[in-house]
Amino acid sequence: MKTSNLLLATQRENPSDAETVSHQLMIKAGLIRQVAAGIYNWLPTGKKVLRKVEEIIRKEMDSSGAQEILMPMVQPTSLWEESGRIQQYGKELLVFQDRHERSFCLGPTHEEVITDLCRNVIKSHRELPITLYQIQTKFRDEIRPRFGVMRSREFIMKDAYSFDLSPEGLDKSYSTMKEAYLNIFHNLGLEYRIVKADSGAIGGSDSEEFHILADSGEDLLAFSDSSDYAINAELLVELQDEQDPNSLEGKPSPDGKGNLLLKKGIEVGHIFKLGRKYSESLKLRVQGDDGDVYPEMGCYGIGASRIIAASIEQNHDEKGIIWPKSLCPYEVVIVEANPKKKESIKNTCEEVYELLASNNVDVLWDDRDKRPGVKFTDMELIGIPIMIIIGDKSTEDNKVEIKVRLEEKTERVSPQDILQKLSEIS
């Protein structure tokens, strides 16, 4: 891809309404643009990162045996009346009427729709266990949307739902999904923690949250310094009748092993054991060997769009975004430093571009008619890990300059040594 064909949309000014670093950088680097409060366009660079997140999730979900489906964004509220959640959810559930004055809502989650689907198609216990998932657009009418896509109203989630015949089956489906989540977070390459959590408005018993660690995180997490014990500090405060989560620091860990440490995190994943809450309220029954059974359900969410903001909160510097290798929108950018529009410089760029593209390197060529400084600033803002600078000096020594985003020093190599050099860097 050449930047001359790309809607780069970088900007220098900080957007006035952006309070968090990730919100600022996502606007400045041209990843997103606001359409209305809490509603965003994903621009080409942002969409590319979003697709990478989705593919990392999809791959592990498929490997785990979960099956991809697609449920609608517009849901009949009659299903939410059946489950009894229509009152509980409050105004975050955006309800409206269609042209025939039938009542619908924009789905913030899909427990009701999936349970309705399963009661219509699953007839026999032999069809269970089953885990279904989707990667889909959701809407939650936040009273005060903020922090860009971190707390937006329209957002992309992966949500999965498991159906089992027994609590033991649910334990197994839950473990399988937790394993898939561990792989997903490992593959994302971000620093994260799993903590015990409150199951909140969705209902059910066991639940764990996946947090990406960041000093700017809204959640306080408490860990033992000498065991695996980890819990959302808010939940621990509740369990222990404490007042201030910050007072937990240094106290003995509830598991009796070591003392508590506190860190801040951003919740990007949540897995629950729902039990029979929805199967009973929506009357999803399957024929078992000894009569009808209400399946035990689990539900498993990942905030796909939120992961991107959380990744940036965790990894950035004063120049811009620092991507984990898994998420960078391009692996390499060729900066054409060619103010006098020399044919020879353009030719070298072309040659290097073809070399990289034909070797499956995801490469961007910054061929804009701009000063080199502007290009460096833009590419560091977007956070492309490796820059190959081709300018006047390249025509003299027949070498290109390679600069790694996170290193100060640069190195000059011959075009034919670029691939070797790139493999050493990554």
Add this chain to the structure above:
Amino acid sequence: MKTSNLLLATQRENPSDAETVSHQLMIKAGLIRQVAAGIYNWLPTGKKVLRKVEEIIRKEMDSSGAQEILMPMVQPTSLWEESGRIQQYGKELLVFQDRHERSFCLGPTHEEVITDLCRNVIKSHRELPITLYQIQTKFRDEIRPRFGVMRSREFIMKDAYSFDLSPEGLDKSYSTMKEAYLNIFHNLGLEYRIVKADSGAIGGSDSEEFHILADSGEDLLAFSDSSDYAINAELLVELQDEQDPNSLEGKPSPDGKGNLLLKKGIEVGHIFKLGRKYSESLKLRVQGDDGDVYPEMGCYGIGASRIIAASIEQNHDEKGIIWPKSLCPYEVVIVEANPKKKESIKNTCEEVYELLASNNVDVLWDDRDKRPGVKFTDMELIGIPIMIIIGDKSTEDNKVEIKVRLEEKTERVSPQDILQKLSEIS
């Protein structure tokens, strides 16, 4: 994938509300299930086909130089007031208020949002031409949704928008997009026609429709029997002040070459030259060499979910769906005909399954505890092109039976010859 892990959801009964063959077959083959009028769940088999359609479209859009973005489903109606379309669109535009009583709508199309985006980010004529696209969920509040996903309310579209500095530039962008469409329809492997069309409610001048031919199509298309001339018959009737489109059959072609033939089609793609309708009404201006310019826009849609229904209308028989190679949910199904649950039969199935999977054949293994006849009926209904039947006889002669969906005769081959045989078939 094994069917024992798959939400197959096939059924024998014809759904009572399904008037068209594609609607009937999509329900019976377990591709979709209705959630509410005109709103559907895509089940695993259907979602797999949908992903194939999306990937065929995405590949050609990317090759054409168009850039993928993602715009929101929820749009502020203020943009529709600016364009003046809010009245024109009528009740198909589903309008509602959020919790703060601000007015929004569910996007049936995105001319307003993309024009708003471009007026915010494009500053200079040097950033044009540009073509942006998305594959996204849309909503149109049809008064009478019917025919399954053919005329649903929530649906998946690829919509693209081009921005040029001059009408000549628009001609070029339009041609590029038409070329991409030709590739997409070629790769889908369906019989289709391009016809001149009315530009309708979206506004603008030139427009062409892409129709998948099917006797059940709602649109009548008129072609010359001796030239490339082709037009939507409704438009020709209007142009010629005729009454009945059917009366056109056999009349001289308006291009003076030959006589008209009529065929029925299903519109699945539409490309328009919009001109400056939206750039002027929404005040998208860019700095040109001689002052400000309102860009010339084009817009280009493909009904991704609709293509699947149209494909089935074109290709099916009394047994079920007939997929073009590009869209089949699985290439091969292994039917385990094993009523006595013999270990040796299961082992042969496993062996063949591993062989195919490791050679990148997209294979399904029907390992359900069902009679062979039930499995044959299901797999022909779903339309899997090749069946490999492994049963009692296989343990005797160490061969498997290969049956092609569209042929009566079967053939017995040794497991080690399967790959060779498959390559001969396809």
